[in-house]
Amino acid sequence: MKKIILSTLAVITSLTFVAAQQTHFGLKAGVNISSVDIEDGDDFGSKTGMHIGGLAHIHISRNFALQPELVYSMQGGEDGDEKLKLNYVNIPLLAQYMTNDGFRLQTGPQLGLLTSAKSEFGDVEVNRKDDLSSVDFSWTFGAGYLFHSGFGIDARYNHGISNISDDESFQARNRVFQIGLFYQFMHGKSSGGR
Numbered sequence: 001m002k003k004i005i006l007s008t009l010a011v012i013t014s015l016t017f018v019a020a021q022q023t024h025f026g027l028k029a030g031v032n033i034s035s036v037d038i039e040d041g042d043d044f045g046s047k048t049g050m051h052i053g054g055l056a057h058i059h060i061s062r063n064f065a066l067q068p069e070l071v072y073s074m075q076g077g078e079d080g081d082e083k084l085k086l087n088y089v090n091i092p093l094l095a096q097y098m099t100n101d102g103f104r105l106q107t108g109p110q111l112g113l114l115t116s117a118k119s120e121f122g123d124v125e126v127n128r129k130d131d132l133s134s135v136d137f138s139w140t141f142g143a144g145y146l147f148h149s150g151f152g153i154d155a156r157y158n159h160g161i162s163n164i165s166d167d168e169s170f171q172a173r174n175r176v177f178q179i180g181l182f183y184q185f186m187h188g189k190s191s192g193g194r
Contacts, residue, residue, distance in 0.1 A: 004135075008091060008111055022059035028052070028154065030180015034075040036084060037160070039171040044077025044084050051090075057184055067094040067106065072115075075176055083120040084128070086174070088112040090158075092140050102146040110158055112136035112174070130166075136174055137162040150186045155179045 029052040036044035053071030060066060069092050076084040092110035113135060117128040142156025160174035 005111070005113070008093070024057045024184045024186060026055045026057060026150075026182050026184035028055055028069070028071070028180055028182035030154070030178055032073060032075060032176055032178050034086075034174065034176040035077040036086075036164075037173045037175055039173075041170055042079055044079045044082075047075075047077045047083065047085075049074030049076070051178060051180065053090075055182065055184070057096075063098050065096045065098060067096055068092070069094070073112070073176070073178075075174055076117075081121055085116070085118045085120060086114065086132070086164075087116045088114055088136060090138075092158075094140060094142075102148075102152075104144045104146065106140070106142045106144065106156070108140055110138040110140050112138060114164075133162065133164050133166055135162070136160060136164050138174060138176075142178075144182075146184060150184050152182045152184060153180070154182055 030050065032049040032051055033046050034049055035046050038044070051071050051073040053069055055067055055069040058066045071090045071092070073088045073090050075088060076086040078084070090110055090112045092108060094106040094108040096104050096106040098104050114129065114132060117132050119126045119128050138158045138160045140156055140158050142154065144152055144154040146152040156178050158174065158176040158178065163171040164174060165172040
């Protein structure tokens, strides 16, 4: 698992250095609506959380870019009186198609590192980190719009692919809708689309 994490970070770092002249860094934050899909069982329904982090927008050509991000994300779900609180550090690597008017379509893989996991029943909290995988793999689909000011809006869906349960008797997968705002620092002009 350490090799996967180190390889992902090495790729992101290499791409950033290679494309330094065409890279715009930024900050982002927004709202999550998350759930946990349980195979052949009761799902954990919608729970509201937040996400906050940074991005590097790397222009490859006039209309294409790569965007690695580092994002803290509050996820999980609710099932009756039980609330499942899952906190991740997510590392998406998005391929983006951009139009010249600021519109973007994006998709790509996301690696999630579990930082904490708790079940909450009223005032009682139970640590669940040992019951869950420390790594989550998802695929991201989304769209965004960047205004000339450097501010933008972003909406995406993260579809969990890997089983996050360490219990072999069932499988659980994250499902997360995100909507948020970002600010992209505009250092010089990029080639083509914003």
